[in-house]
Amino acid sequence: MDKQQIYIVIPAFNEGKVIKSTIQDLQKFGYNNIVIIDDGSTDNTRKQAQETGADVLTHIINRGQGASLSTGIEYVKENYNPKVIITFDADGQHNPAEIERLAKPIFNDVADIVLGSRFLNKKTKLPFTRKIVLKAGILFTNIISSINLTDTHNGFRALGPRAIEKIKITHRGMEHASDIINEITKNNLRYQEVPVTILYTDYSMNKGQSSGNFIKIGIKVILHKILN
Amino acid sequence: MTIISIIIFIFCLFALSRVILRSRDNSISFRESLFWVILWTIIIIITAFPQSTDKISKILGVGRGVDASFFIAIITLFYVVFKLYIKIDSLDKNITKLNTEVTKKIHKLNKK
Numbered sequence: 001m002d003k004q005q006i007y008i009v010i011p012a013f014n015e016g017k018v019i020k021s022t023i024q025d026l027q028k029f030g031y032n033n034i035v036i037i038d039d040g041s042t043d044n045t046r047k048q049a050q051e052t053g054a055d056v057l058t059h060i061i062n063r064g065q066g067a068s069l070s071t072g073i074e075y076v077k078e079n080y081n082p083k084v085i086i087t088f089d090a091d092g093q094h095n096p097a098e099i100e101r102l103a104k105p106i107f108n109d110v111a112d113i114v115l116g117s118r119f120l121n122k123k124t125k126l127p128f129t130r131k132i133v134l135k136a137g138i139l140f141t142n143i144i145s146s147i148n149l150t151d152t153h154n155g156f157r158a159l160g161p162r163a164i165e166k167i168k169i170t171h172r173g174m175e176h177a178s179d180i181i182n183e184i185t186k187n188n189l190r191y192q193e194v195p196v197t198i199l200y201t202d203y204s205m206n207k208g209q210s211s212g213n214f215i216k217i218g219i220k221v222i223l224h225k226i227l228n
Numbered sequence: 229m230t231i232i233s234i235i236i237f238i239f240c241l242f243a244l245s246r247v248i249l250r251s252r253d254n255s256i257s258f259r260e261s262l263f264w265v266i267l268w269t270i271i272i273i274i275t276a277f278p279q280s281t282d283k284i285s286k287i288l289g290v291g292r293g294v295d296a297s298f299f300i301a302i303i304t305l306f307y308v309v310f311k312l313y314i315k316i317d318s319l320d321k322n323i324t325k326l327n328t329e330v331t332k333k334i335h336k337l338n339k340k
Contacts, residue, residue, distance in 0.1 A: 071327075
């Protein structure tokens, strides 16, 4: 597997405390094509990321994770010739050692998009309330998108050339995860799920989505479905 | 005329004056001004002659003219909110697109 053909896109908003170590961990595994989208952070995220030599794009205003991913994917698509784009969280929740597992089905041309699932193995130590909320979200997204996935709101994914070309992220916030699932069914993309481990730390739990926010996301997804 | 009618009447006149002012300085289009002038004028007529709504209430099968006015007002408000939602959503998407384009342009310039 040629790691030079893999591009890692990381959306980051006020992740100054952890962004440097997240990038350095990726670099230790031989991934050098790292694109950071600083989503209008008010801390030193940009500076910390630039010090690692990563390619840093800065949103002039905060627009959300979906918009950041969209900017990053567009940028890589327009400037390079990626075989795989990996979407990766900035807060250190994802394990760089698992990137190969995600990219492999694309290199073998058996999938257009590979989705990480924290429910395919038992390695992820998930807080109980988060587990309930996530399961409800998975059921909801599966019904809305007519698909059967074990994890629908996992930011750890691999996009192959067809997925890079076809997937359009229209929601600028966290609802982008549902957008991506919708685009899979809409464009008949070949997909696979592979087990990944999510590391929940106090930092990532404080930074991450609150349970109430998932209800907001659900309402936005329903409204979008009705109006489009 | 009751006190509430007088208050509504004064407010409608104030709103009408705002529409005319906004139309004069081209802040709103002719079509929009026409819509708001007609709307406020209808409210003034209904306030001044409440019995004028009785005919509408009979057609709609609603008991009183005032009820018919409320019924129509709520439907109109829902429609206006829906239109505003669509407009804001579209503006929001355009801002995101613009932000992406500006980000890429700035990045390109910085790289040179």
